[in-house]
Amino acid sequence: MRKGRLFQLLCHLLEKGQSTAGIIAEEFGVSVRTVYRDVETLNAAGIPIYAETGRHGGICLMKGLVMDRAVLSQEDRRKILDALKSGGEDSLEPIPASLQKLAELFDLPADEWLEPGFQGQAPGPNDRIEFLRRAIIQHHTVVLTMADSAEGLYRVHTMPLQVCCREEGWFLRAYCPEEGEYRLLPLSHILKWKPTVESFEPMSFPEEAPKEEAPTARVVVRFPAGMVDRVFAAFDCTNIHRRKDGDLELRRDMPIDQALVNKLLALGPEAGISSPPELRQQVAERARAIYEANL
Structure with a gap:
């Protein structure tokens, strides 16, 4: 949980400008001693955060500072931002506005590696x-x-x-x-x-020209419950429904193309194609061609 807390502490100071160890400890459910230990950890990572004593003191992030290139190289600053963005499995979701401020602190862009608004499951870790x-x-x-x-x-x-x-x-x-x-x-x-x-300097990928919409048909395919991982990996999980008998069912309007045929072939004979008939025929013909080529 600590990586996530360090990121949240940094976001808290970016939003508030200044806070006290007591307020931070109460908000994050930790001891004051833990807060000061986190401050030391961030300081050691090169982040300009410090504790100020006195009536108007508290824990502050140095104002108006962009990390000096002489203190941290560009690669070092990227590594810190990357580590804080990753945060481990236990971290809370990053706050976009704070992440942008953090990027500005390091004089780095806050571009994400994964396309925003993607459909389907993110690629698994490997x-x-x-x-x-x-x-x-x-x-x-x-x-x-x-x-x-x-x-x-x-x-x-x-x-x-x-x-x-x-x-x-x-x-x-x-x-x-x-x-x-x-x-x-x-x-x-x-x-x-x-x-x-x-x-290389950050750059943007050109906007892709919209594809001509291919004709679609209502596709209905049934899968055994034990294939859940493979089915979700092949198709958008939002289009997969669990039937009352426990089996899975894909029900969606989509193009009947070679990509779909290949996906169904890869899932094997357990994929029961209910409709449309032309999809069932294409899969059967392709499977027959593969069989005959290996005789």
Whole structure:
């Protein structure tokens, strides 16, 4: 819980400007001694917070200060901001206004690594996601080894900008300086990742042109209850309902395309397609083609 408390203490001082150890202790449900220990911890991390004695004293955050570059390097300041933004599993949700003030304190942008307003579940923690998250927040270029059905394996030098979710899955928004273009790279195609010593100035990914809406049909697919993790990973969990008999059911208007066929094939024969008939036929034909190709 301590990481979350340290972040909240910093947010409290950013909002109030000054407070007392007694008020902070009461608000966070800790002892006054713990408050002073937290102040020392933040001070040791390079955050200009101090305790002032006297009638008008209290715990303060040094006003009008942007961290001197001579005291902390840009990378050090990014690491502190990153650590406070992460806060661990026990931390409370960051306060956007305070996070912006904290970014200004460190003279850093408060851009998030994950696209705001994304649909579906965020990608689970793994080495690849953690590597990209840190590279995006710290603005370091990376070299990725990608797999592509047309190009095979290839390497690409990128400036990672943001992780986003699309109907087809999770992608990395990036700028590729050698090609001089912005690209949307599927996370599932990233096989290897390697950091570089190069950093880059924050930039925004261009607005994507709206796609032409493909014709949709009402899709109804039934899954056994034991497939809950796999089903939620493949589809937006808000479209999955639990039936009275315990089974899961996907019920949604969506395009009948190859991406949907591939998802259902990956989920195996337990996926019972109720409608539309053309989707059931496409999945069956694709499964038959795979079987015949392996005879």
